[in-house]
Amino acid sequence: MSGPVLLVLYGSQTGTAQDTAHRVARQAQRRRLKVRVMPLDRYDPAQLISEVLVVFVCSTTGQGDPPDNMKTFWRFLFRKSVPAGALNRLDCAVLGLGDSSYPKFNFVAKKLHKRLEQLGGTMLVPVGLADDQHDLGPDAVIDPWLSLFWEKVLVLNPSLADVVPLREDEPLPPSFTFHFLDAETKRTTDPARVPSDRTAPSESCPFPARMLSNRRVTHPSHFQDVRLIEFDISGSGIEFAAGDIVMIRPHNAAADVRLFCQLLRLDPESSFTLKPTGNAAVPAGLPEPCTVHHLVERYLDIAAVPRRSFFELLSTFATDERERDKLMEFSSAAGQEELHGYCNRPRRTALEVLTDFPQTTSELGVDHLLDLFPEIQPRSFSIASSLKTHPDRLQILVAVVRYQTKLYKPRRGLCSSWLASLDPQQGLVLISWILGLK
Known part of the structure; x- marks a missing residue:
């Protein structure tokens, strides 16, 4: 590869900005550029002074707040001690993802763009303000913004004009390769073990909380199943007030895990x-x-409604002409209305898409799973109890999400359905942590 090294940094609360950041990275790879992509809080902001080309992709949460995985970077960047010309060697661009129905639409992206300018950064393009409320969705802004960005990169690096990009239908190298282990080299790992030196619960160090009760509080005849669920948080060090937020990462349903492994011919008990x-x-x-079972059950978001990038990547594995044409249509700018009718409106899941494209699914290699499927995102619940009244206990009220679309099978909320299905008597462990305390 030739040309500059592109760094793509993202701040994402629900995974949308992360997905877009990886889309930028894939476009860079097709142009044969070296690229790094990571969340903002895993990047040392002091190293920005040595970067050459950076794209920032960020969403806005709450009342104009940065996403959780961007807050440390955000505080550093806005220190008064950072000198005005600190980033005068940096070429950069900011792409914001937001919803114009909120008062502080794309507030974080706008403020970040302005701050980078103040610190001497050269902004290659105007700040991109993608809007969920647009008739064509955020891609109505993202597509032309990316085209303009690459035009500016080409102007800065004329040698890139001689580079032959990878074809759109050519699979990119996977981010990871799977190395399966034989029976003799397997080690047992308990992903829910409690560290002996317990730190405050966080996304990187969650606390395994034992479920004590799971009780329906609405009458059986009522249309809405609402659960009062209580957890034992003894020894966690968790402190909260009623109304604070607990984040819970759900598991995929057992039936979905089995079907996924069958479609891809994977042994759920194999280790890698x-x-x-x-x-x-x-x-x-x-x-x-x-294990494959752990990966599919607890990590790959196979129950989510897939984004455009899912179809873009899946199409590169298609050998059946009919399936390839349809997947390419769904991944094109012109096909977004068709994709909305197929996927978004009926809430069709990624797993259901795989069953609709059996020939392509059979060609899908295991090494590309982490590129194709995002990580299951934690869900937030307001805490419905007080430590003063219930010491070492944490309670939440969960309304089980279930509704019907044009699809035969009812749609179910992944986290609420999973929580409602858990039986405390089976000794099941829930991984939970506190984020965004008030």
């Missing part, structure tokens, strides 16, 4: 280790070694 092919770090949420 991951080896990065580039600069990406092995996901912190996966034990090492890891």
Whole structure:
């Protein structure tokens, strides 16, 4: 590869900005550029002074707040001690993802763009303000913004004009390769073990909380199943006030895990280790070694409604002409209305898409799973109890999400359905942690 090294940094609360950041990275790879992509809080902001080309992709949460995985970077960047010309060697661009129905639409992206300018950064393009409320969705802004960005990069690096990019239908190298272990080299790993030196619960160090009760509080005849669920948080060090937020990462349904493994001809009991092919770090949420069952049940978001990038990547594995044409249509700018009708409106899941494209699914290699499927994101619940009244206990009220679309099978909320299905008597362990305390 030739040309500058592109760094793509993202701040993402629900995974959308992360997905977009990886989309930028894939476009860079197709242009044969070296690229790194990572969340903002895993990047040392003091190193920005030595970077040459950076794209920032960020969403806005709450009342104009940065995402949780961006807050440390945000505080550093806005220190008064950072000199005005600190970033005068940096070429950069900011792409914001937001919703114009909120008063502080893309507030974080706008403020970040302005701050980078103040610190001497050269902004290659105007700040991109993607809007969920647009008739064509955020891609109505993202597509032309990316085109303009690459035009500016080409102007700065004329040698790139001689580079022959990879074809759109050519698969990119996977971010990781799977190395399966034989029976003799397997090690047992308990992903829910409690460290002996307990730190405050966080996304990188969650606390395994035992479920004590799972009781329906609405009458059986009522249309809405609402559960009062209580957890034992003894020894966690968790402190909270009523109304604070607990984050819970759900598991995929057992039936979905079985179907996924059948479609891809995977042995759920087989163990593997991951080896990065580039600069990406092995996901912190996966034990090492890891079983296929653990990966599919607790990490791959196979029950989510897939984004456009899912179809873009899936199409590169298609050998059946009919399936390839349809997947390419769904991944094109012109096909977004068709994709909305197929996927978004009926809430069709990624797993259901795989069953609709059986020939392509049969060609899908295991090494590309972590590129194709995002990580299951934690869900937030307001805490419905007080430590003064219930010491060492944490309670939440959960309304089980269930609704019907044009699809025959009812749609179910992944986390609420999973929580409602858990039986405290079976000794099941829930991984939970506190984020965004008030």
